Structure formats: C-alpha cells, structure tokens
Amino acid sequence: MTNEALIAAIDKIGAEAETRQGAQYVETFVPFAKMHGFMKHLKEDDNLAFDYLICVSGVDHADHMQMVYHLESTKHNHMMVVKVKTDGRETPAVDSVTDLWPTAEFHEREAFDLLGIHFNNHPDLRRMFLDDNWGYPLRKDYKDDIHIVSR
Amino acid sequence: MDELREIMITTDEIKTDEYLINMGPQHPSTHGVLRLLVQLEGEIVHNVQPHVGYIHSGIEKMAESLSYPQIGHLTDRMDYLSAHQNNEAVALCVENALQVEVPERVKYIRTIMSELSRLASHQLWWCVMGMDMGALTTFFYGLRDREDILDIFEETCGARLTVNYSIPGGLMFDIHPNFQRDVKAFIKKFKTKLPEYDRLLSGNVIFTERTKGVGFLSKEDAIAYGVTGPTGRASGFSCDLRKHRPYSAYDKVNFKEILSDVGDTYARYQVRMAEMWESMSIIEQLIDNIPEGDYAVKMKGVVKLPEGEFYQRVETARGEFGVFIVSDGKKNPYRVKFRSPGFSNLFAINHIAKGWKIADLVAIMSTFDLVIPDIDR
Numbered sequence: 001m002t003n004e005a006l007i008a009a010i011d012k013i014g015a016e017a018e019t020r021q022g023a024q025y026v027e028t029f030v031p032f033a034k035m036h037g038f039m040k041h042l043k044e045d046d047n048l049a050f051d052y053l054i055c056v057s058g059v060d061h062a063d064h065m066q067m068v069y070h071l072e073s074t075k076h077n078h079m080m081v082v083k084v085k086t087d088g089r090e091t092p093a094v095d096s097v098t099d100l101w102p103t104a105e106f107h108e109r110e111a112f113d114l115l116g117i118h119f120n121n122h123p124d125l126r127r128m129f130l131d132d133n134w135g136y137p138l139r140k141d142y143k144d145d146i147h148i149v150s151r
Numbered sequence: 152m153d154e155l156r157e158i159m160i161t162t163d164e165i166k167t168d169e170y171l172i173n174m175g176p177q178h179p180s181t182h183g184v185l186r187l188l189v190q191l192e193g194e195i196v197h198n199v200q201p202h203v204g205y206i207h208s209g210i211e212k213m214a215e216s217l218s219y220p221q222i223g224h225l226t227d228r229m230d231y232l233s234a235h236q237n238n239e240a241v242a243l244c245v246e247n248a249l250q251v252e253v254p255e256r257v258k259y260i261r262t263i264m265s266e267l268s269r270l271a272s273h274q275l276w277w278c279v280m281g282m283d284m285g286a287l288t289t290f291f292y293g294l295r296d297r298e299d300i301l302d303i304f305e306e307t308c309g310a311r312l313t314v315n316y317s318i319p320g321g322l323m324f325d326i327h328p329n330f331q332r333d334v335k336a337f338i339k340k341f342k343t344k345l346p347e348y349d350r351l352l353s354g355n356v357i358f359t360e361r362t363k364g365v366g367f368l369s370k371e372d373a374i375a376y377g378v379t380g381p382t383g384r385a386s387g388f389s390c391d392l393r394k395h396r397p398y399s400a401y402d403k404v405n406f407k408e409i410l411s412d413v414g415d416t417y418a419r420y421q422v423r424m425a426e427m428w429e430s431m432s433i434i435e436q437l438i439d440n441i442p443e444g445d446y447a448v449k450m451k452g453v454v455k456l457p458e459g460e461f462y463q464r465v466e467t468a469r470g471e472f473g474v475f476i477v478s479d480g481k482k483n484p485y486r487v488k489f490r491s492p493g494f495s496n497l498f499a500i501n502h503i504a505k506g507w508k509i510a511d512l513v514a515i516m517s518t519f520d521l522v523i524p525d526i527d528r
Contacts, residue, residue, distance in 0.1 A: 023459055024462060055475060070475075081460075103376045103498065110494075128204060130207065137209060138486070
C-alpha cells in the first residue's frame, strides 16, 4: 500500500484523527478520548492490520505530555506513527493499549515510571526501574540535587 | 501448545503448596543483575515476574544534556555485545535527519563491522548457553574464537568492547592496513571451528533433551509481544530489518533470513547457529570490495538537528534496536528514547515459561540472549 492509500484508509476510521505524511512515516494525531477505539481499528482492520507495536515513547512538552506509538504491519509491511496528546501535564492520563498489543504493558509501565503518565485500564501499573517514592526523572521540571550536578 | 501446558499443570497428581522464589539478582544464568520472581508449584513454573532496574543508568536522561556525537558513545554501554550496531543506529538517525550521504566506503565498513559484532555476540551466547546447561567446555571454545574478532576490533577501533567506531558522518578512523587480511584469516579459520560447535553441543543427547520441545512461542505471540531478532525468527516472525528495511550496504549482499516455524528452545539455538554462517557469507562478499574513498564526511563542529522527530531501526544481534530522537533545533536532543530489543524480548518470558519446569526456565532464558544494561538502560 502506498502512503497516500494508507492515509486514505486511516482517514476512513474517523475518530477526529488528523493524518499526514511526516518526514519519515505517516503520522496521525488522535485525541486521547478517542484513542483506544482508533487503535483497535488500526489493529483489526484487514487493510491496515497493524499487528506489531514497535515502540512506545512518552515526551514531555511544555503544556502537555505526548505518547508516541510506532506501529508496523507484518502482513502489509507498512509503518505509521500515532501521537496522542494528554490533557495537561500534571496528572496526564491516556488509555492503555495492553489489550491490543501485550508488549504495550511493559512499555507503558516504563513511561509511567519515568514520566508519570497514567494509563487507564492497565493491568499492572507500577514502577519499573525506580523506587516508589522517586520523582519522574524524564519530566523537564525534575530536580535532583543529590544525583544531578548542574553547571 | 496451550493444551499441552494445561495437561502439564492439571495432571500433576502430587499437589504441593505454591511458593515464590527469587532467581537473581545474583544468579549465574541471568547474565547480569536481573531478578526473576518465580511462582512455583513443586518444580512447575506458574508465573515469572521479571524485576528490572538494578543497573538503570538513566542514559535517556543523560542524553538530553549531551550533544549528538556524544550520545553515540553512551549507546555502546547499553548492549555492549552489539556496541557497533548501536553506534550505527545513532549515526544513521543523525545522518538521516541532516540528510547527509556518507561515502560508500563507510557503508561497506559499517556492514562488515556489524556482522563481526554479530558473530562475536553469537559466539559468546553459544558458549554461555552451554555453560548454563552445565557444559563448561563450550565456554573455552567460544571465547577462544571470539578473541580473534576482538583483536580485529582493537586494531581498527582501539577498543575491544565499547568500540565507538561509527559516528555521525562516518567512522572515527580509517580501517587498519591489516584489517582485510585479518578478517579473511579469521573467516577461514572460523569456518573450520564452527562445525566443532555443532559436534560439541548441537547433537549432544543431554542438550537436545533439555531444549527440544521445550518453551514454545508461537508466531502470533512473538509479534504481539514484540519479540524480534533470532528469538522472534525462530518462531517464524520474519523480522530481519537487514532484509526488510536495508540500511548501510545490506542491499548489496545476498543472504538468507533464517526462519524456523518450530518456536521451541532448540529452534532458537539453531537459528543463531545458522545466522553465524550467514554473517560470514556477508563479510566474505564485502571484504574484497571495500571501495576507495573517505572514511567520513566533514561535519560541522556543532551538530544541530532540524526541528522534528526522527526514528531509526537497526538489527542488532538481539533484535530490533530503535533510536527515537525529538529535536527542538538545538545542539542537544529534546528527548531520546531507545527501543532496546532485550526489553521487549524479556517480558515475553512469563508467557513462554508458564507450565514448564524451573530447569527449563534456565534453558529458555539462555536462548533469549539477554544483556541486562540493554534492558535497564
């Protein structure tokens, strides 16, 4: 499938998603309230069939957090990126996609651990690398006077 | 397969209390500081919970205050057995973002070095796997041959493990004048040594009894859990990025993607053994044809990436390694995320080991070829 056809197929899903051709891959921005239904379509639609979740990354922006999902279809060999903005950055929350891709459980736990992003309906959301009372180090306003020497 | 597991769990007539044991963080078969919380009934594994983070070093946080050439030097501390491929991933990501085209010579040398790393990594995996199963001799055989590759690395890169050889724009130095001679000598020698590996372990009755038909992973589950590399390919998941999304000089060589549809521990073993032959074939195709030219393009003193998000995937010895860089146009990245193959592979272990004996868990872990700094980052 060409990227134009892929964009057209993704546009058919709706869900207030905005899809465009990015620098490398097809990129879709989807509101956090609609994301789970949208991702379910991506996985289950035969023409899209995004069955392999490569990478889940969280990014701290000035006024919101962003979750970035890199997806690939092993059947059609196409790739896309889904980006979800959270509502604010103090108590950000998005839906978990663990029920669609089991590997998401651990990538989401990592994002929770390092960025403090909460995942609704996650089966086992707890810290992964760090202690329970540690802050969220990948947040831009994280301060650690003991371990980080700033010059 | 699932029925088989059910039978193993339910028809066990002697019922014992369930109990929890900690495997690790100091355990020889975890190959590093990894703790597995294993829930057992007698000898049968009911649940495995990996606990990671003992050597979490915050490389992603550190990278936010470093420049792009500096980040490359952190990546070979992650998966130190695939150090070259990790360097290459960062270099390719920065080059793609800046749209820098590196000389053909660089591509060829990078590919040869990647394959040498893969060989060295698989050799170490093989000898440690034998040791996990109680065969100490394999350890000496594997390390003996790995030494030759490390000597080649030392001569050309100046380091044996953390090579720091690929940098944005090309290579750190040109290859050593003896490089081609040494690599050819090594390939010639190792071709006679690899059959020894098979004679020593592959047909060994004790070894095959412990690995054949143990620890199945289906293709669907491999995809769902994101299990890549030889581990995923042993389940039939065609995930070799060298084939599907070729980078460097992989589009100029002929090689087979090794796939197996069995998905048990022995299949994972066989896939890695066959990959060593393929790696040698790739090196042989390239080593005499390294084009003349520069070993690097001139980059600016301060490398600044344009604003945007960049992703690069490479195939390391363990599977798919990804670098995700978010840039805001400054000399430091805004956010860096490393998608490490070991991380995704490790968490499939609960799914695979459930219903098997605790001794099988050691065999299954071995064929995952885990490197803990790769998981903890």
